[in-house]
Each structure stands twice: as C-alpha cells, then as structure tokens.
Amino acid sequence: MNICFRITIRTFAKIASFKPRPIVFSGPSGSGKTTLINKLFKEYPSIFAFSISHTTRAPRAGEQDGREYHFAPRNQIEKMIANGEFLETTEFSSNLYGTSKKAVEDVAKTGCICVLDVDKEGVKSIRKTDLNALFIHISPPSYEILEKRLRERQTDNENAIKYRLKEAKESMKFGKEPGVYDHIVINDKLDIAYSDLKTILRQDIEGALQQQKLNNKSPK
Numbered sequence: 001m002n003i004c005f006r007i008t009i010r011t012f013a014k015i016a017s018f019k020p021r022p023i024v025f026s027g028p029s030g031s032g033k034t035t036l037i038n039k040l041f042k043e044y045p046s047i048f049a050f051s052i053s054h055t056t057r058a059p060r061a062g063e064q065d066g067r068e069y070h071f072a073p074r075n076q077i078e079k080m081i082a083n084g085e086f087l088e089t090t091e092f093s094s095n096l097y098g099t100s101k102k103a104v105e106d107v108a109k110t111g112c113i114c115v116l117d118v119d120k121e122g123v124k125s126i127r128k129t130d131l132n133a134l135f136i137h138i139s140p141p142s143y144e145i146l147e148k149r150l151r152e153r154q155t156d157n158e159n160a161i162k163y164r165l166k167e168a169k170e171s172m173k174f175g176k177e178p179g180v181y182d183h184i185v186i187n188d189k190l191d192i193a194y195s196d197l198k199t200i201l202r203q204d205i206e207g208a209l210q211q212q213k214l215n216n217k218s219p220k
C-alpha cells in the first residue's frame with residue numbers, strides 16, 4: 001500500500017473516531033454558570049456551541065424555528081418523550097422544554113463541544129442516559145455570597161430571589177453527593193474559576209481544535 005494512501009486512511013479514521021463529548025454545567029442560580037460559559041464562548045468561538053432545545057411555547061418576535069428553539073406542539077413533544085428521544089425535559093410557565101439526544105448529536109457532528117446548562121433534575125436525567133458527557137458543578141464560595149450576587153444582578157424580584165435561594169440550598173447539597181459530578185469549580189475569584197475550568201477542559205478543547213484542523217485539511 002502506498003504511504004500516502006495509508007496516511008489518508010489513518011487521517012480519515014481519526015476524523016471518524018473523534019467526537020467531542022458534551023459538557024453539562026449545573027449549579028445554583030447565581031453561581032456563575034452563564035458568566036463562565038460566556039467566557040468559554042468568547043475565547044473559543046469555534047469550539048463551543050449550544051444545542052437547540054425543543055419547546056411548546058410560541059415563538060417570540062424575531063425567533064426562528066430551528067435557530068433559537070425547535071418549536072413544536074405539546075402532543076409532538078410528549079410523543080418524543082415517550083419514545084425516549086429526550087435527554088431531559090422540564091416544565092416552566094405551563095410550557096414544556098427539552099433537550100433531545102439528536103440536538104446534542106447534531107452539535108457533536110459539527111466537531112463542536114456541546115454545552116448544556118441544566119438544573120439538578122436535568123443532571124439526574126442525563127446521568128441515566130448513555131450520553132458520554134462530563135458533568136461540572138459550578139458552586140458559589142458561600143451561600144451568603146450567592147445571595148449577594150443574586151441581589152446585585154438585579155434581574156429578579158424579591159419572590160424570585162427567595163425561590164432561587166431555596167433551590168440553591170438543595171443544589172449545593174446535591175453538588176456534594178458522590179458520583180454525580182466529575183468536577184466542582186468554586187467560583188470565588190472569576191479569573192481563578194475560569195482558569196480551573198479551562199484546566200478541566202484542556203484535553204477536550206485541544207481535541208476539538210485538532211479535529212477542526214483535520215476537518216479543514218481533509219479533501220472535500
């Protein structure tokens with residue numbers, strides 16, 4: 001076999017074999033998940049991507065089916081749930097929301113690392129599936145600092161803050177349960193938390209960057 005041909009086969013084998021694993025972020029509201037995820041997206045715009053969720057809620061002005069969400073009627077989503085097509089679902093303000101396995105696979109197929117931001121129920125559901133994901137818990141340095149950050153964020157009224165703080169206690173307890181999360185990042189000083197996160201994700205990021213280089217070099 002000619003050497004060039006052998007190298008090409010090896011290259012294609014590499015391209016076919018590498019599939020970035022999804023990263024599941026979870027932690028109390030206000031712990032800094034969005035802040036840290038946004039930093040990853042900013043530093044690695046071609047590496048990380050969100051999957052597109054399904055929802056029964058009506059599209060808002062400017063939203064497009066298949067871009068912000070897959071908009072679908074309740075009976076269709078319920079049928080998909082019954083077929084085991086979802087990794088996790090949740091009901092909020094009388095609307096169903098869910099992340100389908102296909103939506104996450106679609107991201108992996110592009111060579112990007114799929115980012116999921118879910119609550120503890122979502123973590124429990126995804127843990128039960130065969131999705132080879134990495135689970136990261138983002139934790140505030142303390143409950144008191146979490147409360148301070150939620151108040152300073154100024155996005156919620158008093159009732160919403162009280163609700164988030166109540167949920168946070170459960171989420172912080174859940175974060176310490178053995179075997180649930182692969183890593184815990186304490187978000188005290190933002191730069192340090194981000195650097196810790198990048199250390200955890202170093203191999204995933206390098207793998208995806210490598211993959212994208214191979215994809216760009218491969219014959220079209």
Ligand SMILES: Nc1ncnc2c1ncn2[C@@H]1O[C@H](COP(=O)(O)OP(=O)(O)OP(=O)(O)O)[C@@H](O)[C@H]1O
Nearest residue numbers: 028029030031032033034035149153187188189190
């Ligand atoms: N290390 C940090 N130090 C100080 N403030 C921070 C830090 N990380 C995040 N914040 C601030 O705390 C607030 C909550 O952060 P963020 O919105 O990212 O949390 P979240 O976990 O995504 O919350 P939710 O689940 O409600 O979306 C924001 O105002 C953010 O700017």
